[in-house]
Amino acid sequence: MLDLLANAVVSGLLLGGFYAAVTVGLSISFGMLDIVNIAHPAFVLLGSFIAYGANAAWGLDPIIAGIVFAPLFFLLGTGIHRVYDASFARRGEESLRGLAFFFGVLFITEVALVLAFGADYRLVETPYSSTSLALGFVGVPLRLLVPFLVSLAMITGIQFVLDHSFLGRAIKAVAQDRLALRLMAADPVRVKEIAFALSIATTSVAGALLIVIAPVEPSLGRDYIGRVFAICVLGGMGSLQGTLLAGLIIGVAESVTATFYGPSWSPAVAFGVLLLVLAVRPAGLLGR
Numbered sequence: 001m002l003d004l005l006a007n008a009v010v011s012g013l014l015l016g017g018f019y020a021a022v023t024v025g026l027s028i029s030f031g032m033l034d035i036v037n038i039a040h041p042a043f044v045l046l047g048s049f050i051a052y053g054a055n056a057a058w059g060l061d062p063i064i065a066g067i068v069f070a071p072l073f074f075l076l077g078t079g080i081h082r083v084y085d086a087s088f089a090r091r092g093e094e095s096l097r098g099l100a101f102f103f104g105v106l107f108i109t110e111v112a113l114v115l116a117f118g119a120d121y122r123l124v125e126t127p128y129s130s131t132s133l134a135l136g137f138v139g140v141p142l143r144l145l146v147p148f149l150v151s152l153a154m155i156t157g158i159q160f161v162l163d164h165s166f167l168g169r170a171i172k173a174v175a176q177d178r179l180a181l182r183l184m185a186a187d188p189v190r191v192k193e194i195a196f197a198l199s200i201a202t203t204s205v206a207g208a209l210l211i212v213i214a215p216v217e218p219s220l221g222r223d224y225i226g227r228v229f230a231i232c233v234l235g236g237m238g239s240l241q242g243t244l245l246a247g248l249i250i251g252v253a254e255s256v257t258a259t260f261y262g263p264s265w266s267p268a269v270a271f272g273v274l275l276l277v278l279a280v281r282p283a284g285l286l287g288r
Contacts, residue, residue: 003137008259009252014144016251018213020244021151021206022224023231024158025199030229031238032171033192033199035084036099039106041221041228043200046109047073047207048216049117055124062124063150066208070201077200080105081193106221113218121215129212147209152244154205158198159240171195172238226267230274236287245285249273 022044029035047066054065088098128142162168170191210216231250235242253273254266277285 004259005256006138008256010138010140011144012252012255013248014140014148014251015213015255016248017148017151017244018144018206018209018247019227019231019251020247021147021154021202021209023228023235023243023247024155024240025202025206026228026232027235027238027240027243028158028171028199028202029196030232031236033174033195035192035196037102037196037199038099038225039102039109040199040203041224042106042109043073043076043203044207044210044224045113045216045218045221047204048211049113049122049207049218050204051208051211052117052122052124052216061126062208062211063146063205066205070204073204074197074201077197078193080200081196084196085189085193110218110221117218119217119219121217122211123215124211126212143212147212150205150209154202155240155244158202162240167191167194171198227270230271234274234277234284236284239284239286242284242286249285 022041025043026037026040029037029040047069050069051062051065054060054069055062060068084098084101088101126143128146131142133140133142133145162172166186170186171194174188174191174195227250231243231246234249235244235246250270250273253269257266257269281287
């Protein structure tokens, strides 16, 4: 029983690190910019299929592919934000119509993936996919460990930029005081555009991590919509450290529940943890 619990906890921690990678972009767009990007998981799936295509065509490791294509996702995010800003934000209609806009982006992306890749599951096999490290009676699968380490590196890098650059401080300030940001000679619209583009760029890497961990198909993003918003809120709106902590908690909760009670109970327990924490601390774990 003890070894089963230990393996479930370790797997949950590693899975939680991946959940944080999937959510970190939403923590920027939703937590810092107040943009309810419901299509965020669809971009993660887009990253998965691009990594799959790069691996099939050129034998490129999916994680390397995710990093290589991240600048293209950044440009995609720039274009989407410009359309969003011109059509909704400048007119003050971003709350409801902006949400409908991202629902449309979600379904367009999903249909495009079905047309391009079909509805079948796709998986990428890597040299580390079937390898595990044995630490006593605990097995550490590399297909979870490698994405976990990449996730930590990405979140740490983004946090460093936010804390130690003018652009990073501007991104954190844009949702709090636009006037003060203008007094610092920064354009709030441009800052939000860059921040949103950064949030989309993270989905390229997160999608590559996903296809290393498990098979994917175009509609899989729907399963992540509730999870990523729950992690974002649980961690505290706009807190990347909180996102990582919340991802680890949800990952462990899901893994332990799936191990002892079955996978069907995992989502209920995860959202139960969310409600419990928010009842005690409405701002989230590390929210202000």
